Amino acid sequence: MIPDVQYAMQQSQQNLSAALQQVSTGLRVNQLSDDPAASANMVASLATSANVDQYTSNVSSVLSQMQTADSAIGSIVTSLNSAVTLGTEGATGTASTANRAAIATQVEGLLTDIVGDANSSFQGAFLFGGTASSTQPFVAASTTYTSSNGSAASPLSTSTALTAGSVTTISDATTGETMTFKAAAGDTIATLQSAVASAVSAGTLSAGTAATINAAGQLSISTNSSAAGIVVSSNSAALGSMTAASGTEVANAYAYVGNRSVNSVQVGDSLSVATNLPGSNLLTSGTNVIAALNGLITALQGGTTAEIGTAASAITTALNAVSNQRISLDSTLSQLESQESYLSQETLTLSTEQTSLVGVNLATAATNLSAAETTNSAVLAAAAKVMPNTLFDYLK
């Protein structure tokens, strides 16, 4: 009898504490063994939740980055609109030379603004430099760059070896293209020279661009004086840093030194969005906005009325090109906004799923608890009734 009573009490106390745990934790599955299958499913569900949370946070950081980019483009569009107005104004027959010169100065100011907008950054990263976001993408161009190494006493020569793995880039403001030369082991200045020559014949660099050893014994990379100029950089220890030769800067000319790569950020299991617009797409490739503005400035400074009109309509074309780029950016923005609301819905769905996997219905749990309490007191009452009864009680 006694072991039976003890077993019954143990069982009912276990049930009671299980019911109590369910109510206090709100969970049906408190240990893996409570429901191994649900526990395993939870692993996947929690991982999905973590992903959705991360997508949500990605959306918000990408959104603010892209909104900054959008407002920079908005400001470029405003500047271009002003340039169109100024061009039209300058193209009227009544405008005097002095008027036109003044307008040209205003357009130059607009160009500076536009380049400034194109050099905008977000949290320290340049927005329009492609993935080369750590350097300013639009740089004032010069016709000649010289190396810091080399002197008349110890001149560099065509056989001077370049540091293996070093990269030399020449960005051309006229073509809007960049030549990148990565030195392999054994490469010399002569190798670089022939690479420049091939880039010229390929059209990457303007005609007349060449690398030579100058009278001072330095490496000099220069372009045709009629071209809009170049920007050169190198990290070869053999050359030292490449700097623009003084007095060779080309007015209103900017070379794009960024790249054309686009970063994508995942904002859903199967949705990634391009988060940046390379500056080349925005300003130099296809319709060259900078060149169009320069064309207008030149025409205003000494061109005929017809030439000014043509240059002004080129700005309109450039404006359309920039607006088109903005449309694709804006469509990504609206896609992100709708993804944000989808993700918050998804979070809700997942949390419902998790509750049904391991959670407990509170009403059921409370009922179970009170049932377990009742059973436990019944067991105790029964034990108290049964245990003292023996025949000895009656043999008095």
Added chain:
Amino acid sequence: MSLSTSLSTAVQALNAASGALQITNNNISNANTPGYTREVVVLQQAGSNSENGVSLGNGVDFEGYQSVRDELLQTRIEQETQAQSGANAQLSSLQAIEPTFTTSTTDIGTEMSALFSSISSLSTDPTSSTLQETVLASGQKLATSFNTASSTLTSQQTGLNTQVTQDVSEINQLSKQIAALNPQIANLKASGQSDGGALQDQQDALVLKLSALTNVSITQTDNGETLTTGDGTPLVLGSQSYALQASTGTDGMQHVLDANGDDITSSLTSGDLGGTVQTRDTTIPGLLKQLDTLANQFATAINSAQATGYDQNGDAGQDFFTVPTTVSGSAASIKVAITDPALIASSSDGTSGSNGNLVNLSAVQTTKLASGQTPGDAYASLVYQVGSLTSSANAESTASASTLVQLNDQLSSVSGVSTDEEAANLVQYQQAYEAAARVVTTIQALFSITMTMGTTAAE
């Protein structure tokens, strides 16, 4: 029939009643003694006397007691005890392992998700050193959670290994005691006792204790009980006990050897020792192997994804995790190989601002490993296994416990002392004694009458 014959019959009755009262008394005294078997009075009608051609009963012979045993039930209880102890040994280890794999802030699944979240977060700003640090820190936390899980499993295994030595020495102790009782019981039986009585109870209790430790099979012989282990090696044979020994095997674990030095570890299937050996040699190594495989394949996948990209310095990505070349021990020794956050290969084109390779790192989450499962699925199946092993050990233990309660109920209804029944017996034997005493008084009266016969008349 003479009065003196009647008197001796009455004295026999008195003896029988007082003997029966003593047996009842003993039953009542031992009502709560574990392993005590109820004794019943054995009375036999004495041979009849024939006097003058008339056959008359000659009273009662008090033949002592008989213990009420059910050997079959006893054997079933022993078997069920073996099963229950085995399940309990497994259950307690698994319950210690369970929390490691339960969703928490530091379990492998959560840390794995956190690593992928940090990688995804880095993709929004690949040059941010804060986000790079987060990836590195998440990697370190994941490595730590693998290390912790592995050390939980191995420390359980080490604990179980110590248990083997303890169990073996307890088994030897019990075998010795059981063997010592065999000749004593045999002597009792040889002297005409039908039952070993208290000694038998003592031996049964020892065998039950032994059953809680290991699987034994029991056969009754003329020399007492013979006990053999799982593979048939004798533990107790007559008065002789054969000691098992624990010895360190080539795998560094304690192996159980029989008296001949043969390894019987694999034949230990139940009892605490069986459960312990099974958990130590099968369950935990199985889980460890899966954990090691996951750690190794996961680290390899992350490392290959790193290798396809470039770090912040524009150099090809180097290994993110360090794992041994062999799968075994991977979870215990996995660690983050790089300390400089700039060495995370987020770039696909060598520029520091590119996030093109992070997609390859993120893809590890959804790509099947060499095991054919994604890292998350591989971990989920580990979680399922730990849960299901624990839950079946628990179910087995609960089932055995309830079977044991039933079997013990059955046994106690046969062999247990019912105080009610003893109370009734007490009344019955008391009355028998009173009746017999009454007979003595009557005979005494008759004697007096006989002695004084004629005296009164003479006066």
